[in-house]
Amino acid sequence: MSAHLPILQVLVPLLAAPLCATVRNGRAAWAVAVVASWTSLWIAIQLLALVLADGTISYELGGWAAPWGIEYRIDTVNAFVLLIVSMMAAVITPYALRSIERELEASSVALFYAAFMLCLTGLLGITATGDVFNVFVFLEISSLSAYALIAMGQDRKALTAAYQYLIMGSVGATFIVIGIGMMYVMTGTLNMADLSVLLPQVSSTRTIAVAFAFLTVGISLKLALFPLHLWLPNAYTYAPSTVTAFIASTATKVAVYMLLRFFFTVFGPAFSFDVMQLDRVLLPLALVAIFSMSLVAIFQTNIKRMMAYSSVAQIGYMILGISMASVTGLTAGILHMFNHAMMKGALFMALGCVMYRIGSVHIDSMRGLGKRMPWTMAAFVIGGLSLIGIPLTVGFVSKWYLIQGALEKGWWPVAVLVLLTSLMAVLYIGRVVEAAYFHDFPGDDEHDLGEAPLAMLVPTWALILANLYFGIDASLTSGVAGSAARSLLGLGP
Amino acid sequence: MSVGLVTGLAVVLPLAGALLILLLGRWPNVREGVSLVTAGALLTLVLRLVDPVKAGLRPELVLVEVMPGIPLALRVEPLGLVFALVASFLWIVTTLYSIGYMRSHHEENQTRFFAFFAISIAAAMGVAFSANLFTLFAFYEVLTLCTFPLVTHHGTEEAKKAGRVYLGILLFTSIGFQLLAVIWTWQLAGTVDFQEGGILSGTASGGVLSVILVLFVFGVGKAAVMPFHRWLPAAMVAPTPVSALLHAVAVVKAGVFTILKVSVYVFGLDLLGELASTPWLAWAAASTIILGSLVALTKDNLKARLAYSTISQLSYIVLGALLANEWGIIGGGMHIAMHAFGKITLFFAAGAVLVAAHETDISRMGGLGRAMPITFGAFFVGSLSIIGIPPAGGSWSKWYLGLGTLEAGQIGLLAVLMVSSLLSLVYLLEVPVRAFFGQPPDGVNLQAGMREAPWPSVLAMVITALATVGLFVYPDPVFDLMKLVLP
Numbered sequence: 001m002s003a004h005l006p007i008l009q010v011l012v013p014l015l016a017a018p019l020c021a022t023v024r025n026g027r028a029a030w031a032v033a034v035v036a037s038w039t040s041l042w043i044a045i046q047l048l049a050l051v052l053a054d055g056t057i058s059y060e061l062g063g064w065a066a067p068w069g070i071e072y073r074i075d076t077v078n079a080f081v082l083l084i085v086s087m088m089a090a091v092i093t094p095y096a097l098r099s100i101e102r103e104l105e106a107s108s109v110a111l112f113y114a115a116f117m118l119c120l121t122g123l124l125g126i127t128a129t130g131d132v133f134n135v136f137v138f139l140e141i142s143s144l145s146a147y148a149l150i151a152m153g154q155d156r157k158a159l160t161a162a163y164q165y166l167i168m169g170s171v172g173a174t175f176i177v178i179g180i181g182m183m184y185v186m187t188g189t190l191n192m193a194d195l196s197v198l199l200p201q202v203s204s205t206r207t208i209a210v211a212f213a214f215l216t217v218g219i220s221l222k223l224a225l226f227p228l229h230l231w232l233p234n235a236y237t238y239a240p241s242t243v244t245a246f247i248a249s250t251a252t253k254v255a256v257y258m259l260l261r262f263f264f265t266v267f268g269p270a271f272s273f274d275v276m277q278l279d280r281v282l283l284p285l286a287l288v289a290i291f292s293m294s295l296v297a298i299f300q301t302n303i304k305r306m307m308a309y310s311s312v313a314q315i316g317y318m319i320l321g322i323s324m325a326s327v328t329g330l331t332a333g334i335l336h337m338f339n340h341a342m343m344k345g346a347l348f349m350a351l352g353c354v355m356y357r358i359g360s361v362h363i364d365s366m367r368g369l370g371k372r373m374p375w376t377m378a379a380f381v382i383g384g385l386s387l388i389g390i391p392l393t394v395g396f397v398s399k400w401y402l403i404q405g406a407l408e409k410g411w412w413p414v415a416v417l418v419l420l421t422s423l424m425a426v427l428y429i430g431r432v433v434e435a436a437y438f439h440d441f442p443g444d445d446e447h448d449l450g451e452a453p454l455a456m457l458v459p460t461w462a463l464i465l466a467n468l469y470f471g472i473d474a475s476l477t478s479g480v481a482g483s484a485a486r487s488l489l490g491l492g493p
Numbered sequence: 494m495s496v497g498l499v500t501g502l503a504v505v506l507p508l509a510g511a512l513l514i515l516l517l518g519r520w521p522n523v524r525e526g527v528s529l530v531t532a533g534a535l536l537t538l539v540l541r542l543v544d545p546v547k548a549g550l551r552p553e554l555v556l557v558e559v560m561p562g563i564p565l566a567l568r569v570e571p572l573g574l575v576f577a578l579v580a581s582f583l584w585i586v587t588t589l590y591s592i593g594y595m596r597s598h599h600e601e602n603q604t605r606f607f608a609f610f611a612i613s614i615a616a617a618m619g620v621a622f623s624a625n626l627f628t629l630f631a632f633y634e635v636l637t638l639c640t641f642p643l644v645t646h647h648g649t650e651e652a653k654k655a656g657r658v659y660l661g662i663l664l665f666t667s668i669g670f671q672l673l674a675v676i677w678t679w680q681l682a683g684t685v686d687f688q689e690g691g692i693l694s695g696t697a698s699g700g701v702l703s704v705i706l707v708l709f710v711f712g713v714g715k716a717a718v719m720p721f722h723r724w725l726p727a728a729m730v731a732p733t734p735v736s737a738l739l740h741a742v743a744v745v746k747a748g749v750f751t752i753l754k755v756s757v758y759v760f761g762l763d764l765l766g767e768l769a770s771t772p773w774l775a776w777a778a779a780s781t782i783i784l785g786s787l788v789a790l791t792k793d794n795l796k797a798r799l800a801y802s803t804i805s806q807l808s809y810i811v812l813g814a815l816l817a818n819e820w821g822i823i824g825g826g827m828h829i830a831m832h833a834f835g836k837i838t839l840f841f842a843a844g845a846v847l848v849a850a851h852e853t854d855i856s857r858m859g860g861l862g863r864a865m866p867i868t869f870g871a872f873f874v875g876s877l878s879i880i881g882i883p884p885a886g887g888s889w890s891k892w893y894l895g896l897g898t899l900e901a902g903q904i905g906l907l908a909v910l911m912v913s914s915l916l917s918l919v920y921l922l923e924v925p926v927r928a929f930f931g932q933p934p935d936g937v938n939l940q941a942g943m944r945e946a947p948w949p950s951v952l953a954m955v956i957t958a959l960a961t962v963g964l965f966v967y968p969d970p971v972f973d974l975m976k977l978v979l980p
Contacts, residue, residue, distance in 0.1 A: 389668070390638065391631035397560060400676060407680045415676075419669050426664050430657070438645070438653045472565065473557050482561075 002046065006059040006072040009043045009082060010125045010138075012036050013089075017117035026109030030097050033113040037093045040086040040124065048079040052480070058130070066130070067191035073130030077484040080334065081127045081257045084341050088249045089120050091345065095459035096242040098452075099352050103154055103240045112152060116246070118145035123254045132180045132266070133190045135258065139176065139222070142254070143169045146247060150239040161234035168221055168231040175218030182211035183266075195266050203271055212276055215262050223255030225282075225319060226289030229312045236308035241352030244304060248311055249345035253337045256318050260334070264488040273325045282323035287417060289316030294424035298431070303354075303361040306428055307347055310387065313421065314340050317402060320414070324405045330485035331478065332401035338477050339386075339394035342470065346463035347383040350376050353452035353460060363431065368441030373451050377436045379464045384429035386467045389422045393471040397478060496545045496552035500567045500622050503538045503577065507531060507615035511608045518604030525592050528607050532585040535614070539581045542569050547977070553624065563685060565631065568624030570687070571977040572757065575826055576750045577621040579833045580743050584614050586953045587738040590841055593947035594734055597848050606646060606732070610739075612639045617743040620750065626675045626685040626759065629751060630667070633715070636747055637663045643735045644728045651730055658727035663714045666721050671712030674705050678759060687754060689980070691761025702760070703770035709755050710774050715748025716811055717804045719781040726800040733844030736796060741803055741836035746829050749810035753825055756814040757978060766817035775815040779909040781808035786916035793854050795843045798920060799836065805913060806832050806879060809894060812906065816897040819979050824893030826975040827968065831886040834961045835878030839921075841954035842872040845946035855924055859931030865945050869928040871958040876921035878961040881914050886964030889972070 016036035020029040050057060051074055061070040074082070096116070104112055122142025126135050147169070151162035184190055186207050187198040202208055217228070224232040232252075236244050263272040272278045293313035300306035318340070321333030351361050353376040358365050370377045386393035399422060406415040451457065470477050510531030517524045545552060546569055555566040569577075591610075595603050616639060619632030637660070645656035679685050681696040693702055714721045728740045756765050765771055785805030792798040806828070813825025845868045846852050850861055862869040878885035881892075891910065898907040945951050964971070 385638070388664075391627070391634050392565075399672075400560065403673065403676045404680060407677060415673060416669075419673055422668050423665055426660070426668075430660070434653060434657075438648055438650075472559060474560050475558055478560050 002050070004059070005043050005047055005050070006057060006074050006128055007061065009040060009047065009086075009128050010121055012039050012043065013117045013124065014121040017114045017121065020110055020117055021114035024110050026101070026106060026113075027097075029110035029113040030093070030100075033096070033117055034093045036117060037086065037089040037120065040120065041083075041090040044079070044082040044086040047074050048083050048480070050074075051076055051079040067189045067194040070134055071130040071191055071193070072128050073193065074128060075484075076480060076487055077260060077334070078127045078257065080480050080484055081254065081337065082124060084253055084338050085120070085123050085127065085250045088246060088341055088345055091459045091463055092242060092246045092349070095245070095349055095352070095456050098455045099242050099356055100240065102356050103242075104152055108152065112149070112240075115145045115148045116243075118142075119149060119246070123250055126254050127257055130192045131190050132183065132192060132195065132262075135261075136173065136177045136180055139173055139258075142251065143173060146251060149243040149247070150235050152243070153238040153240050155238045157234070158238035161231075161238040165231040165235045168228075172218045172221030172228075175214045175221070179211040179213075179215035179218060182207050182214070186211075192261065192266050196268060199267060200271070203267075203275070209276070212267065212272075216278065216281065219255060219259045219262065223252050223259060223319075224312055224315055226285050226293065226312060226316065229289070229293075229315075232312055233305055233308040236311065237302055237305040241348065241355045245345050245348035245352060248308070248348055249341035252311065252315055253341055256315070256322075256333070256337055259319075260322065260330075260488060269325055269489055279323040279325060282319050286316040286319040286323055287414065289313060290320065290421050291417065294421045294428075298424060298428045300428070301363045303363060303366065303432060304348070304351055307344065307351065310425065310428065311340075311344055314344070314387075317398065317418070320418070321402055321405060324409055325489075326405060326408060327482070327485050327489060327491070328401060328408055329405035330488060331482045332398060332405050334484050335401055335478055335481040336398040338481070339398045339470070342394050342463060342467050343383050343386040346460060346467060347380060347387065349456070349460040349463065350380040350383060353379075353456050356452050356456060357450070363435050366432065366435050367439035368436070370437035372441060375457055375461070376452055379457075379460050380436075381429075381433060382464050383467065384425075384432070386471065388425045388429060391471075392468065394467050394474070394477075395471070397471055397474040401478070496542060496550060496569075497554040497567075499538055499541050500552050500569050501554045501556065503535060503542075503581075503622065504567065504615055504618045506535050506538065507611045507618065511611035511615070514604060514608045514611060518608075521596075521603065524604060524607060525588070528588045528591075528611065529585065531611060532581070532588050532614075535618075536581045536585060539574070539577045542574060543578070543974075546571055546574050547973070559627065562683075563627045563679070564625070565628050566624035567619075567622040567628070568687070569622050570758075571974040572750070572753060572826055573621040573623070575971060575974050576746060576829055577618055579746070579830045580614065580617050580621065583738055583742050583833060583837055583957070586956050587734050587837070589949045590737065590844070590953035591734040593950035593953075594844050594848055595732065597947050598732070600646070600732055602646065605642065609639050609642050610735070613643065613739060613743060617747055620747045623687075625687060626678060626755075629754070630671065630675050633671075633747060633751065634667060636744060637667065637715075640728075640735070640739055640744055643739065644731045646732055646735070647730065655727040655730040659724045662721055662724040666712050666714030669712070670708040674708035674712055677705055677708070687758035689758065691757075691759055691764055693760055694764045699768060702764065703768045706760065706765070706768055706770050707774065709759075710752060710777075710811065710815075713748045713751045713755075715744055716752050717745060717748065717781075717807050718778055718811055719784060719804070722781065722785070722804045725804055726797055729796045729800050733796070733840060733847060736800075737837050737840035737844065740800070741840050742833045745803060745807055746833060749807050749814075749825070750829060752811050753814045753822065753829075756817070757822060762817045762819075762822070762979070765815070771815055771817060775812055775903070775906065778808040778812040778815060779906055781805065782812065782909055782913045783916075786913050786920065789920045790916065793856050795846070795853060795855050795858075795924065796840070798855065799839050799843060802879065802917060802920065803836060805917070806836070809890075809910070809913075813894050813897060816901045816903070816906075818897055818900045820893050820900050821897030822978060823972070823975045824890050824895075824897050826978065827893060827971050828887075828890035830971045831878060831890040831961070831964060834957055834964060835875045835885065835887050838871050838875030838954055838957040838961065839879070841950065841957065842868045842875065845950050845954065848950065849944065849946045855927065857934050858924065859927050860933035862925060862928030862930075865928075867945055867951055867955065869925045871954040872928075873922075873925040874958040874961055876917075876925065879921060880917045884965045885961045886968060887961070888965060889968045
């Protein structure tokens with residue numbers, strides 16, 4: 001049983017998807033999704049424990065040995081990402097029940113869960129596999145289902161948002177497959193471990209350089225690196241609340257993982273950073289993303305859109321850490337994948353609660369909510385503090401490593417910029433706090449709206465408490481991220 | 494019970510108190526009872542730490558290892574103990590005062606008020622007992638955040654604006670400068686623990702360490718060294734007990750305490766005395782002393798005048814730290830206690846005037862002393878302590894600070910201290926002089942039912958006024974502890 005865990009990780013949600021579609025009943029489909037996502041979480045925990053205890057796990061699909069067959073290869077890096085993705089799914093599916101009933105028509109609820117499970121399958125597949133073409137296949141599964149999920153938003157603009165994402169996402173995926181194809185032409189293999197051995201022999205060729213470029217642009221599109229982020233704000237704003245919370249906390253993280261996997265494991269840090277000088281592209285873009293997107297976020301009136309721009313800025317933090325190509329920098333980047341999933345997931349879930357009661361997340365309609373929805377708004381405030389990076393929240397731990405990495409390199413202006421942009425987060429979170437706590441509710445006072453249902457509040461608060469827990473005791477997350485960083489740099493676990 | 498555990502309890506107890514206050518909010522008498530009992534219990538706990546610390550023990554408690562090598566940990570040393578003693582004693586008195594003030598002023602949301610008050614005290618205890626820079630920073634930020642609802646208590650447009658300034662400056666300085674300094678220290682020294690003799694010595698060039706010192710001094714916005722002082726007058730929109738305990742004692746003293754602690758345990762006085770930026774920063778503090786006093790002279794609103802007086806007085810302590818000698822540290826540490834007792838008395842009196850006579854402007858307080866003799870009597874005693882003349886405790890701390898400037902060979906700084914005392918004489922004594930000898934403004938009839946504030950408030954300010962006199966006669970408890978800071 002435990003030998004088959006790597007494939008079961010992907011198989012469970014994959015089988016749950018058609019099951020959701022066939023049961024037709026919304027609640028039954030939801031139950032299937034809950035069971036599947038919690039099983040995934042259990043598998044992810046088992047895998048991480050196994051990897052931490054015994055080292056890398058290699059699983060040959062169908063018994064065909066690599067490099068001919070498809071290999072699933074779990075090490076600290078992807079075990080950690082698997083945990084992030086399945087944990088977010090496990091928290092969000094229980095939350096989805098009430099939120100989706102409110103935001104979707106009854107007839108499409110079951111199909112929603114089917115698409116949701118497919119999206120989860122895709123994300124877990126990209127992460128678990130050790131085969132580059134398999135990455136592309138799962139990328140398409142997750143992307144296509146994500147387009148469908150986003151298009152289910154109430155607002156008609158969700159359709160254009162999904163279409164925009166479809167176009168940009170397809171360009172990205174195509175670039176990735178072109179890059180993979182070129183590598184295959186030059187080496188005759190699709191297995192990552194095999195590629196990393198064979199690529200150095202042909203690395204001086206123009207073809208590999210072009211493949212590298214295609215992969216860089218393709219992956220950057222998927223992870224919404226500035227200025228390739230244009231699809232993201234609309235997609236996050238108009239998607240159903242549940243979808244925003246899930247996509248924001250997982251999809252971009254998995255794309256960041258792809259970046260790590262391709263440029264550190266497949267190409268190797270020496271080629272990526274010394275020869276191709278990837279950091280010269282990533283570092284400036286990351287800095288511009290962090291600064292400009294934080295600035296744009298301050299002026300948004302739709303809070304979901306505000307958080308979307310903030311996400312692009314936060315992705316900038318991850319890429320900044322990665323572009324340092326040092327142990328501390330990579331640790332910061334990987335750690336922030338986990339921490340950002342925690343905080344953005346919680347924030348979008350709190351916004352989903354507001355959406356459920358008020359039907360809008362415009363800043364004016366959130367006036368006076370501090371009194372009317374105290375638990376929801378308290379969750380938002382704590383999530384916001386985590387985003388700012390107040391000590392004893394996860395955001396602080398990320399920032400600590402990031403600044404430490406920058407100072408190690410002697411990049412003190414970068415350290416200053418990171419701190420200044422945290423203060424910009426104070427501004428945009430502060431606007432919501434002022435609206436919620438210093439203004440009276442605009443509607444009639446007679447009609448008391450009350451809190452969001454417990455089924456939504458409990459998962460939201462579970463994530464909020466995780467924000468605090470992993471901010472107070474970060475030894476697990478920073479330890480795993482640190483050993484992942486060392487293994488990516490080839491320095492042993 | 495081990496002393497380490499007592500330290501932890503000192504932080505947890507006010508938190509537990511806050512929880513109880515929230516739960517018992519429906520019954521105001523029980524709620525206030527809980528506040529008083531918690532405050533009393535906290536003082537008992539802190540007092541239990543005095544003898545072990547005097548005996549040379551440094552009770553420690555590691556709460557959790559947050560990041561490798563960076564634990565959330567507590568460690569009691571004499572400087573922190575002084576701060577904790579002052580804060581926990583004055584919390585009892587302030588609670589007493591608040592009961593009278595909040596009720597007769599018909600404030601709303603009193604449960605929230607008392608709960609956040611207790612959380613703020615917990616954070617102040619955390620700051621006082623922090624064992625390393627990370628713990629200090631964490632509690633420092635918690636203190637900023639949980640005083641925000643207290644500053645903006647009234648929820649008005651004015652409160653919102655003040656809240657922006659408050660949070661804006663405090664977070665800007667702490668995240669922008671202090672956090673950078675903390676991480677830089679970790680980067681250089683490989684530790685963030687407070688250690689006797691400092692941890693930064695010899696880790697980097699004097700230039701880099703000078704920059705870090707600048708980042709620390711201005712990064713501790715709570716110390717209100719100009720130009721990062723504007724949050725303190727802004728915070729005066731809060732109910733008076735908040736201004737009294739938090740913005741004359743707990744919050745601002747957490748700031749200057751941080752600077753003292755960083756000077757002694759991160760830089761070490763030897764290193765501090767060598768750095769190029771130290772004299773410049775000392776003069777920045779000196780300018781704040783003078784400018785704060787001058788601005789105080791121009792303020793007619795009593796709380797605003799007291800706020801600028803606090804800004805000026807806080808820089809005494811910053812200056813004491815930056816003198817980098819034993820007398821400076823002792824004087825600065827004693828001033829934490831002396832200024833606290835003096836200034837809280839002044840704020841209590843200001844609040845009593847507001848409650849009983851509904852006056853905030855000094856120019857309209859003429860003749861009020863005849864109706865409220867105890868209040869203005871207490872104000873007079875408090876003023877003496879701030880000015881630094883006998884028989885009030887403030888004279889001792891000024892004495893040692895003065896010795897410190899001489900030891901450092903800085904006659905100019907001694908002159909600054911003297912001039913500032915004269916200025917504070919003018920701006921503080923104007924208030925009781927007007928109240929006792931002045932004429933009431935036109936149209937105000939003092940005979941019409943004007944009397945003292947409710948008795949708990951009056952009692953509170955009598956206690957603190959007597960304490961300032963007591964600290965003049967018997968300053969030994971504070972002095973003895975401060976002598977232990979530099980063995």
